[in-house]
Amino acid sequence: MRILLIHQNYPGQFRQLIPLLLKDGHELRAICAHERPLPDDVPVQRYKGPDISGLANASIAAPGLDYWADGLARAPQVAQCAEQWRREGWTPDLILGHSGWGETLLLNQVWPQSPCVIWPELWVKPQHAGIELPPEGPGPTLQQLADHSARNYLTRAALASASAWVMPTRYQAESLPAEFRDMRLHVIHEGINCDVACPREDVEYHVRGIRVNRSVPTITFVNRNLECLRGFDVFMRALPTVLHKHKNVRILIVGDNGVGYAGHGFANDVPLKQRMLSELEGQLDLDRIHFLGRIPYPSLLALLQASWVHVYLTKPFILGWSLLEAMACGCALVGSEGMPVSEVLTHRHNALLVPAADSSALAASILDLLSNSSLRLQLGRQARQDSLAWDQSVMWPRFQSLFQELLNSQKSRSS
Known part of the structure; x- marks a missing residue:
């Protein structure tokens, strides 16, 4: 299977999954925004992260504007990287991406037949920013509510074009609005390696x-x-x-x-x-x-x-x-x-x-x-x-099942 990984801070959430994907023989490619050295086992395209510092001096200042501006600037850059590979004849069978930075918003325009799995992590609420709610605290300001709404609407836009989404814990999954807690939601942690993280008396x-x-x-x-x-x-x-x-x-x-x-x-x-x-x-x-x-x-x-x-x-x-x-x-x-x-x-x-x-x-x-x-x-x-x-031995089969289910579903629609 050809799989595209998208995360501005790649490998990000996919750090645990990449060795397992490679071990299973999948062909991986990735898109990210940073310039740090990376292993050469996965071909990577890099795009330049947007500079939105000028918004601070803009004549129109709106709460959450910087978050959307950043996301809407990243989306076409990621799509351009994807378009380059499409022109070279490479099409992913599956796309895995994080929703937090708007990077996946235009990929369905480049590869409309490729299922996309999103990692939303959390539907942001005031308490997730450490804001104490009444009566313990003053609650969020209007500015903070607007910022949280901007983040969540960007998540909503990413989910709108995704085939499925993964949340690592029940608590994070239950933060989503009810409309997103359906068959497309899968609670699967990326898993840890309990053979590596293990007790050692002689350490x-x-x-x-x-x-x-x-x-x-x-x-x-x-x-x-x-x-x-x-x-x-x-x-x-x-x-x-x-x-x-x-x-x-x-x-x-x-x-x-x-x-x-x-x-x-x-x-x-x-x-x-x-x-x-x-x-x-x-x-x-x-x-x-x-x-x-x-x-x-x-x-x-x-x-x-x-x-x-x-x-x-x-x-x-x-x-x-x-x-x-x-x-x-x-x-x-x-x-x-x-x-x-x-x-x-x-x-x-x-x-x-x-x-x-x-x-x-x-x-x-x-x-x-x-x-x-x-x-x-x-x-x-x-x-x-x-x-x-x-442990990964528990979590990885769940990912394998999800990926195969999406691939089979796409093949059924195409036939």
């Missing part, structure tokens, strides 16, 4: 000058970016108590200082990490807290394999791969109550769960696990067992 490694093994009491925290949406502020406020009551524990924190998923700018142009260090000045033993930034995947797995307690916090949003990988590595987990975490973690079954904003409860649960080796072992073993339900 020992050095990262950024820090030597770590299973003998060192270690707390781990992993985000793409250190942000409030993923509970970094709550985690930091728990550390003074943890460090004071446990004199040997080390804290290993993975994540950049970028804006993050919620999309808010930095308060007073100061990243959250610096704001938390300022707020907690004098309360932290900084010799035992290690900010590692982004690290290579093998180092991340080693960090999880050595972890005594792994903390995963989030407000309602997409489920991070790092949580499933931590489970697969047999981590003793402390997670936040509520979705999406509660879809995979159950209190005192495979983790301890705490209210998402409660730093005191978080500190108490971390200390409970640090002092109770039998509970750590029990929760870690169960987390490992439960992670197997998310």
Whole structure:
């Protein structure tokens, strides 16, 4: 089967699927917008990402306009890449794309017979941007509502020309309006490799000058970016108590200082990490807290394999791969109550769960696990067992079935 992958940050969501697609003998091609080096096992066309900075000075300013302008600028560039391959005689049997940047909007004009599977990820609601709803918070502004509407209408436009869409969790699937929760919706996670992400008692490694093994009491925290949406502020406020009551524990924190998923700018142009260090000045033993930034995947797995307690916090949003990988590595987990975490973690079954904003409860649960080796072992073993339900060996046959179903349906319509 010929399959086209489209993601401005390729491989993106398809990172887990590409080796399996290649192993099955499919011919892959891809379109993306970045200039980073990529393996040469998949031919890639690159387009130049649009520059919409001029909209800030436009005489007409409309909420959400920048999001649509970006999407509508990307769509024809992707279509031009597709048209080049069409002229060369290459037509995909199947197109896989993300809905978030408008890249797939014109592909049905180039290849009207090729089924397209979309990854929408989430139908954006205020809580997905970390906005507290009444009575706990003020709720979204009109500007924020307009921005969310713009994102969702771009998703709607992508779905309108798609044959099917994939959501990785039930929580994300249920964020879609009812009109999109029909036979075209398939809840399939991309899957993790539980043979690679697995417990390892003899793990020992050095990262950024820090030597770590299973003998060192270690707390781990992993985000793409250190942000409030993923509970970094709550985690930091728990550390003074943890460090004071446990004199040997080390804290290993993975994540950049970028804006993050919620999309808010930095308060007073100061990243959250610096704001938390300022707020907690004098309360932290900084010799035992290690900010590692982004690290290579093998180092991340080693960090999880050595972890005594792994903390995963989030407000309602997409489920991070790092949580499933931590489970697969047999981590003793402390997670936040509520979705999406509660879809995979159950209190005192495979983790301890705490209210998402409660730093005191978080500190108490971390200390409970640090002092109770039998509970750590029990929760870690169960987390490992439960992670197997998310393994690629479980998920990949579901993708194979979906792809074949779409191909058969297209052949039936063409005959």
